[in-house]
Amino acid sequence: MVKVLLWGSLRQATGGRTEIELDARTFKELLDRAVEAYPGLEPQIRRGVSVAINGVIYREAWFQPIPPDAEVVLMPYMTGG
Amino acid sequence: MSFDEYHRREFRQVGRRVPRPDGVDKVTGRALYGADMTAPGMLWGAILRSPHAHARIRSIDVSEALKLDGVKAIVTGADFGEVEDESIRDIRDNCMARDKVLYDGHAVAALAASDPRVARKALKLIRVEYEVLPHVTELEDAMKPDAPVVQEGRVQETVPPGMSANVTSYCEFGHGDLEAGFAAADHIVEREFRTAATHQGYIEPHACLAAVTADGKADLWCCTQGQYMVRSVCAAIMGMEASQLRVTASEIGGGFGGKTTVFIEPVALMLSKKAGRPVKIVMSREEVFRATGPTVHSRSRIRIGMTRDGRITAAEARLYYSGGAFPCGTVEMGAQAAFACYDLQAVRSQGWNVLTNRPKEAAYRAPGAPVAIYAVESVVDELCQHFGLDPLEVRLKNAARKGTKSSYGPTFPDIGLVATLEAAKAHPHYAAPLGPNQGRGISCGFWFNFGGNTCVTLNINPDGTVSVTEGNPDIGGSRASISLMAAEELGIPYDRVRTIVADTASLGYNDVTDGSRVTFAVGLATIKAARAAIRVMCERAARIWGIDPEAVEWKDGAAVPAGPNAGKFPPMTLAEIAANSFRTGGPIAGHHEVNADGAGVSFGVHICDVEVDPETGATRVLRYTVFQDAGKAVHPDYVEGQMQGGAAQGIGWALNEEYIYGADGRLQNPGFLDYRVPVASDLPPIEPVILEIPNPGHPYGVRGVGETGIVPPLAAVSNAVSRATGVRMTELPLSPPRVLAAIRRSRATDGA
Numbered sequence A: 001m002v003k004v005l006l007w008g009s010l011r012q013a014t015g016g017r018t019e020i021e022l023d024a025r026t027f028k029e030l031l032d033r034a035v036e037a038y039p040g041l042e043p044q045i046r047r048g049v050s051v052a053i054n055g056v057i058y059r060e061a062w063f064q065p066i067p068p069d070a071e072v073v074l075m076p077y078m079t080g081g
Numbered sequence B: 001m002s003f004d005e006y007h008r009r010e011f012r013q014v015g016r017r018v019p020r021p022d023g024v025d026k027v028t029g030r031a032l033y034g035a036d037m038t039a040p041g042m043l044w045g046a047i048l049r050s051p052h053a054h055a056r057i058r059s060i061d062v063s064e065a066l067k068l069d070g071v072k073a074i075v076t077g078a079d080f081g082e083v084e085d086e087s088i089r090d091i092r093d094n095c096m097a098r099d100k101v102l103y104d105g106h107a108v109a110a111l112a113a114s115d116p117r118v119a120r121k122a123l124k125l126i127r128v129e130y131e132v133l134p135h136v137t138e139l140e141d142a143m144k145p146d147a148p149v150v151q152e153g154r155v156q157e158t159v160p161p162g163m164s165a166n167v168t169s170y171c172e173f174g175h176g177d178l179e180a181g182f183a184a185a186d187h188i189v190e191r192e193f194r195t196a197a198t199h200q201g202y203i204e205p206h207a208c209l210a211a212v213t214a215d216g217k218a219d220l221w222c223c224t225q226g227q228y229m230v231r232s233v234c235a236a237i238m239g240m241e242a243s244q245l246r247v248t249a250s251e252i253g254g255g256f257g258g259k260t261t262v263f264i265e266p267v268a269l270m271l272s273k274k275a276g277r278p279v280k281i282v283m284s285r286e287e288v289f290r291a292t293g294p295t296v297h298s299r300s301r302i303r304i305g306m307t308r309d310g311r312i313t314a315a316e317a318r319l320y321y322s323g324g325a326f327p328c329g330t331v332e333m334g335a336q337a338a339f340a341c342y343d344l345q346a347v348r349s350q351g352w353n354v355l356t357n358r359p360k361e362a363a364y365r366a367p368g369a370p371v372a373i374y375a376v377e378s379v380v381d382e383l384c385q386h387f388g389l390d391p392l393e394v395r396l397k398n399a400a401r402k403g404t405k406s407s408y409g410p411t412f413p414d415i416g417l418v419a420t421l422e423a424a425k426a427h428p429h430y431a432a433p434l435g436p437n438q439g440r441g442i443s444c445g446f447w448f449n450f451g452g453n454t455c456v457t458l459n460i461n462p463d464g465t466v467s468v469t470e471g472n473p474d475i476g477g478s479r480a481s482i483s484l485m486a487a488e489e490l491g492i493p494y495d496r497v498r499t500i501v502a503d504t505a506s507l508g509y510n511d512v513t514d515g516s517r518v519t520f521a522v523g524l525a526t527i528k529a530a531r532a533a534i535r536v537m538c539e540r541a542a543r544i545w546g547i548d549p550e551a552v553e554w555k556d557g558a559a560v561p562a563g564p565n566a567g568k569f570p571p572m573t574l575a576e577i578a579a580n581s582f583r584t585g586g587p588i589a590g591h592h593e594v595n596a597d598g599a600g601v602s603f604g605v606h607i608c609d610v611e612v613d614p615e616t617g618a619t620r621v622l623r624y625t626v627f628q629d630a631g632k633a634v635h636p637d638y639v640e641g642q643m644q645g646g647a648a649q650g651i652g653w654a655l656n657e658e659y660i661y662g663a664d665g666r667l668q669n670p671g672f673l674d675y676r677v678p679v680a681s682d683l684p685p686i687e688p689v690i691l692e693i694p695n696p697g698h699p700y701g702v703r704g705v706g707e708t709g710i711v712p713p714l715a716a717v718s719n720a721v722s723r724a725t726g727v728r729m730t731e732l733p734l735s736p737p738r739v740l741a742a743i744r745r746s747r748a749t750d751g752a
Helices: A008-013 A027-037 A039-047 B023-028 B063-067 B086-095 B116-123 B178-183 B227-238 B265-275 B285-291 B330-337 B369-387 B391-398 B417-426 B478-490 B518-545 B574-579 B636-655 B713-725 B736-751
Strands: A002-005 A019-022 A049-053 A056-058 A072-076 B043-049 B055-061 B071-076 B107-113 B127-132 B167-175 B187-195 B207-212 B218-222 B245-249 B279-282 B297-306 B312-322 B347-354 B438-447 B452-460 B466-470 B497-501 B552-555 B558-561 B588-596 B602-612 B619-629 B686-691
Touching: A002 A027, A008 A039, A008 B167, A008 B347, A019 A027, A027 A039, A027 A049, A027 A072, A039 A049, A072 B330, B043 B116, B043 B265, B043 B285, B055 B107, B063 B071, B071 B116, B071 B265, B086 B227, B086 B265, B107 B116, B107 B265, B167 B330, B178 B297, B178 B312, B187 B369, B207 B265, B218 B227, B218 B265, B227 B245, B227 B265, B265 B279, B297 B369, B312 B330, B312 B369, B330 B347, B330 B369, B369 B391, B369 B438, B369 B636, B369 B713, B391 B417, B391 B438, B417 B438, B417 B602, B417 B619, B417 B686, B438 B713, B452 B518, B452 B574, B466 B478, B466 B518, B478 B497, B478 B518, B518 B552, B518 B558, B518 B574, B518 B588, B558 B574, B602 B636, B602 B713, B619 B636, B619 B713, B636 B686, B636 B713, B713 B736
Parallel strands: A002 A072, B043 B279, B218 B245, B312 B347, B466 B497, B619 B686
Antiparallel strands: A002 A019, A049 A056, A049 A072, B043 B107, B055 B127, B071 B107, B167 B347, B187 B297, B207 B218, B207 B279, B297 B312, B438 B602, B452 B466, B452 B588, B552 B558, B602 B619
């Protein structure tokens, strides 16, 4: 199980929680498990999210492993100019 | 692993100020920009634009225009088919209105004619019947419950109930107990700020040439930050397969984020398809202002508590951005960036996006961050003034560093903010004396940086030179930087390498040149491609020598035997291996494809001295110094250019630039005479100071440098003006009338 920190405005989709626990070993599994457990997260995940694993931000890396006890933060999809 | 780790090394090529490969072409006029492309039988496209800020299109009659001799095709929104993806649908509808026009300048029809004069004449013959609707161009008005609704049905599930239908998204970030934090403060400042929309101000207007053949293939030449993005978006809008559309990027006369989308390309393709001939469209400057992306305009409320010794105890931001007539996520980036420079126990930032009858926002360097950090850094400066504390010392005391839980969630790895602040503190500029009516402002800045999808092919030519093919338009010196990194890895001189930017049919997909990603991600892919080529060259040398490939290593541009049992052979240079390549297995190349992650965040600190004329309110920038962490400056001239350019644009944003709308909802200043960007005579020399705190996620330690430089100037200038005048400024731009009015209000209050 990994603890995933959400940004505050997602708490309405998770019963008020900004930290959720998911059985996920990769970025892709994290997204899949998150939608299964909290269907209200699906619109945001469909729009796009990034995941920070131990401080490194990943935008689309489905197979990026999530080490045990990693710090995992869900973030909006990064865009730049 | 999608990225390599940094290992300390001595560089031989990287870090040199070598001649730029595009320099001669650009100073001799040989470089081909978007408007330089021509084709036999080419037609000229022109676009009819709405004179209304908000109106329903009742009918479009093109019959008279079609009768004009020389007019070959006309398109309207009805010519474009359905698109499933919402974001591409928005781009389609921005390129050509369908049922409603959503802002002054919105395209309603386009035609292709035998010459530009005929095209302009024909535009006047198109009859559009509008039902004019109430409009709203100001963010605050658009948030009112009874405001005209710009687009129905665009509200995300994130928006709390009870808000105007123009509020399309809401976001919130942060951690800790805010109320406890504010209770621990010795003083709290709460202020509201406003910033005007500004344009990226690139010198080259958008231009393209489209040629669609009768069998459905197409070529498109255009000025863009991303030819693959153009291909994807245009193919979707045109209902084409991507393989049938080849897009070639021209040299680019600036982009700064504004060329990360399309405005005219689908229109030119549709006109060419209908006319059966190539069609060229070149925007006028007025069209660029009225119909391409400026940045957001914003309102924000910032509340920060501080102890009397300068420790921030709590910080809160409420940000309202409007990206024009279509939903945009820029406020999410602003809300995340707002407090990223600080190590905070209690922090919250909230953001709302609001629709207005203005052009669709396009990215502009570090999109969202400058206006949020402007407001935050202004309040931090005011708190420093309140307690009589040194603003750099306060920032050092509160600076984010390795191990800080960032305001947007993740814990920072190695970052360079403290080193950057210390460099600023030690610089002579910070201690230089100031005269009457002069003030000094400082500000920190932050940007995320990112990597993204990247392909590179590196060919070892038979004569021992090297050709690198990459797929990102060079907007800030990337060809030189890529060549330097290839030369570094291969161990050969820089002038043996030439890097070119490929069209979409010649190389795999590359993300847009944005997010300060190219030197990081394309550089990483180039290093990997060079390593792949080195592996082949070592194998060829091993076969020539008759030894095991594992017993060969690459050193100083040559294969050498490695280990005690490898035998004694003189080094075999890259040129020698290349010369024999046809006889040893064929041409040698390396390539690498990656969706790169591991881009390191970047911080900057700016110091700005100004003098304000108390009689006119005019501000003159006297001295300006930029400190920025580049990770590793691959080509320092270009890095300094990015830092200086970001500062210059930020100074313009702070002092002069703004979109001004009239009561009729029309843009009042669509030209460089009335929209004032700083020119050379407005600016002092901008001194860049590069710091190099290696990014652990890149083999050479590279971080992006293209965006951070525009973040600090807004607050650095505003803080300097506030200190020079003794009046806290809270609205940009700091145009002379606004500064003069603030001074007079302050005098009136003091005298009362």
